[in-house]
Amino acid sequence: MHFDTLALRATHQSDPTTGAVVPPIFLSTTFARDEANELPANYIYTRPNNPTREALEKALAILEGGVTAMAFGSGQAAAMTLFQALRPGDHVLLSADAYYGTPALLEQVFHPWGLTYTRVDMSDLDAVQASLHENTRVVWCETPSNPMLSITDLLLVSQLAHEVGAICVCDNTWATPVLQRPLDFNCDVVMHSTTKYISGHSDVLGGALIFKRDNEFTQRVRLLQGLSGAVPSPFDCWLVSRGIKTLGIRVRAQSLTAQAVADFLDGHPAVEKVHYPGLSNHPDRELIQQQMNGPGAMLSVQVKGDAPKALQFIGRLKLFTRATSLGGVESLIEHRASVEGPTSVTPKNLLRLSIGLEHAEDLIADLAQALA
Ligand code: PLP
Secondary structure, eight states, X not given: OOHHHHHHHHHOOXXXXXXXXXXXXXXXXBOOOOTTSOOTTSOOBTTTOOHHHHHHHHHHHHHXXXXXXXXXXXXXXXXXXXXXXXXXXXXXXXXXXXXTHHHHHIIIIITTTTOEEEEEOTTOHHHHHHHOOTTEEEEEEESSOTTTOOOOOHHHHHHHHHHTTOEEEEEOTTTHHHHOOGGGGTOSEEEEETXXXXXXXXXXXXXXXXXXXXXXXXXXXXXXXXXXXXXXXXXXXXXXXXXXXXXXXXXXXXXXXXXXXXXXXXXXXXXXXXXXXXXXXXXXXXXXXXXXXXXXXXXXXXXXXXXXXXXXXXXXXXXXXXXXXXOXXXXXXXXXXXXXXXXXXXXXTXXXXXXXXXXXXXXXXXXXXXXX
């Protein structure tokens, strides 16, 4: 079945009691028992489980080809819960280029609790192999990476992870299951910030973990999800489910526009470099074709000059909104080094663009006038 049909089927659960075509939102935090003290539908309390959250989790598992999924209150809450399932002394291997909040969690929260971690360039397979230890439990990939759009070979990296008994987790926030399904490339867990493309309208925070197997580790993460309660509200779950209905059409349209924008910027006299998986000069072109169904709608551009030049450029834009985050229907642009702070290794002349659903010609005209 095609992705768009799957997404509609996975989220279209009409209500059998009323016939309502759009599923209701179950706001109740608690669920009544019958005369025999039994729970009619196995729901007891909304922290461990709720029908609206369960509907979202089922849909996410279907889209990523997993056996089970768990929804969280943010992408960071999803990552946090997965790391909480590890033990002191365990080691995590993390992409050198990754959303800055992931290493921040490891450094500031989990390192003091006894987890160790190493950051490695995941496109250098020898370096990955050399950084794996017998206590490595998680290899955390992010591909395309944030903000350099580098690509990890998921099949080979997951194979290396499995050789030392580790699991391979892929943050699939940028590609979404429309363009890449990491579980098909032997990863064990997919992580999402559903705040981004999956919800798609910059109006809800959410996160998710989708599992290839329902094993002891999966059950430990589920236990933590229910015990710690870093879960989304039923209303937020409903909004994310609604976003899924248009995920395919949004991501494909946004990717087409991003390709046009990247082509315009590539070779522009005021531009030093464009990082975008759809450009023929991307170093991982072959791998992109094997692993992805399209280049996506995120790109980074390094303008000629330094940080003040980059900031001057974005200050002149009229259609792009200068804001953090990504994956919504409106185009955003951001000077990453400013947001990442003093520890940032992102080039100071780099701007990250999240391409929305505006017309490509209008976005290109805006970029052209700002670069002139
Ligand atoms: N992963 C990626 C790739 C992200 O871009 C982000 C947020 O920007 C996150 C994780 C964190 O997600 P959240 O902000 O929903 O906690």
